[in-house]
Amino acid sequence: MDHEHQEPVLQVQGIAVGYGDQGIQHDVSFDVKRGSIFAIMGPSGCGKSTLMKALIGLLRPSAGALRFGPEDYWALDQGRRDDFGRRFGVLFQGGALWSSMTAEQNVALPLQMFTHLSGAAIDSLVQLKLSLVGLDSGRRSMPADLSGGMRQRVGLARALALDPQILFLDEPSAGLDPIAAKRFDDLIVQLRDGFGVTVVMVSHELPSLFGICDDGVFLDAATHTAIGHGAPSVLRDSSDNPTVHAFMRRELPAGNEKPA
C-alpha cells in the first residue's frame, strides 16, 4: 500500500512537552498517515513515552498543536477531548491491566461503560477480541496469573475493544522473547491490515522497527528535539546524523564520548 498520498490522520505541529519547568522535547513536528505504522524512536530517556502521553491526552503540551483532522485536540474542552479519546486505543507498557479483574472483564469494561449493548453481545465481542489477539487460554485468569506476553495480548485486546481509529502502543514488544515479539509484531500488522487502524508505537526494539514500521520520527536526548523523520529502514540507510546512524546500527556513536 502506498501511504505517501494519503491524508494524515494525526498532525503534530511544533509540540513541546515536559514536566514543570523541565523541558523534555521541543519543536517536534510530524504527520501520521492513515493506515501507517508510525514509530516514535529514540534512546532511553529521550521523552518518547512523555510525547506519547501528550498524544493520548494525559499530559498537556507546553507549546504546539496536535491536530486530528481539522481540530486542535488540546484546544478542545474536556468533554470533546474525551469523545476523541474513545477513538484511541492505548496499550500501555506491560499491559497496565486492572489487577482486580479477569482478562475478560478487562476487555469488557470499555464496552460496558460506553455502549448499551446486551451482556451477550458484549461477551461475544470480548471473546472475538481475545481470539483475535490469540489468547486461547487464561481468559478468566487474573492478570497476576498471566505471563508477560499474555498480559500484553490482553492489553491489546482491551485497546481494540471500542474499535479505535488510532492504536497507540507503548513499547509493545518489550519484555517478550524474540519469537513472541515477532508474533506480536505480525499481529499488529494483521490488525492494521484488517481493521485499517493507524498505529503509533513507541519503541527502541530495532527488529520491530525495521520489521513493521513504515514511517517514524527520531527523538534525540541531547538536543531535546526530533532529529530524523522517515521509515526506520530509510533512516538506517541514509541518515547522516551520527546519533541516528549509531542507534539504527546498534553501534557506539563515533567520537561521542558523552553519554546522552
Added chain:
Amino acid sequence: MTVASTNPRLTTRAIGDDTLVTLMGDWITKDDGGAADSAAATAALFDRKDLKVIKFDSSRLGRWDSSLLVYLSAVRDAAAPRSIRVDDKGIPVAARRLLALLPQQQAEPSAAPPGRPMFVERFGSRAIAQWCELVAVTVLVGGQLLQSGAALLGRARMRRVDFVGCMYDAGIAALPMVALVNVLVGAILAFVGAIELRRFGADIYIANLVGLAQVREMAAVMTAIVMSGRTGGAYAAEIASMQGSNELDALRVLGIPLQDYLVLPRVMALTLMTPVLYLYGSAIGILGGFGVAVSMLNISPELFMAQTRSAVTMHEISFGFTKSLAFGALIALAGCRIGLKAGRSASDVGHAATSAVVVSIIGIIMLDAVFAVCANALDI
C-alpha cells in the same frame, strides 16, 4: 466525521445447494447491536436441510468493524460441525484476514466453576486454614519477641533509619490526632459526670471521674483506636502494595528476612510509642476535663488538681501503660501480618487496610476486656 450510518442488514437467497448471503448497510458496533440481531440470522441460515455451501456477497456492504466479524465467525463455527462449506471469496479481503486469525472453534468457555462443596468439606478447610493462620501468627509473634531481643543488643538485620522513620510516624506525627481525640473525650466525661454528681453535691468528684476514667481506660483505648486507624492500616496497605509490585520477592531473593527488615522496626516502633502517646493522651484528656470543670462547673483549679493527684495513683498509670504496650504490639503485628498475606491486586491492598483496622479495633476491645477481668480478679 459524522457520516450517517445505516443499520446492518442481510438477505439470504437459495441457489441450488448453496445459500447466498448478501451483506448490506454499515456493520458498526452500535448501541442497538448488530451482533445481537445476527445471532438470530445465523440460526435461520441453518434451517435449510440440504445446504452445502454458504457464499457471501459484500458488494453492497458499507463500513464494518468487529460486529461483522462476530457474525462471520459465528456462521463459520456453526457451519463446521454440519460439514457445510463456507466460501469466503465474497467477504472483504481485510475481514478475511482477521477471520483467519480466529481459531476455527471459538475457545470453549472454561469449565463451569465447581459447585458449592459440602458442609463438612467447607468446615474442614476453614478449620485447617484457621489452624495454619494460628501457626503463622504464633511464628510471627515468637520471631518478633526473639528478634526484638536481638535488636536491643544491636544484632537484628534492621536498619536504624527505618526504625527511626517508623518511630517518627508512629509517634510525633500522631500527636495532633491523639491530642484532639483525648481532649474531647476528657471534656465529654466531665460534662456527662457533672450532671449526675451535681445532684449529690459531689461536684468535686468530677476530678476523680475524669482522672480515673482517662488513665485506666479511655486514654489507652482511644489512643490505640486512633493508632490502628492511622498506622495499623497504613502498615497493611504499604506491605500489601509491596507484595503487588514484587518488592517483597526482591527482598526475599537478597536473603533479607522480611521479619527483620519490615516487621521488626514497625512492631518495635509502635510498641514503644503507643504507651508514650498514652501518657500524653491521659494528660491532655485530664486537661480537657479540667477546662470544662473550671470554666463551667465553678470548681477551683487548685482543688481540681489536688483531687486529681489523690485519685490517680502510680498504680493506675502503670495499669494503663501496660495495656498500651499490649495494644501497640497488637496493632503493629496485625497490620504487618495482614499485609504480608495479602494478594497482589489493587483491591487486595484495600482489603488488607480495611481488615487490619477491623482486626485491630476488635482486638483492642477484647484485650481490654481481658485486662479488666484480670484486674478485677487480682484486685489491681
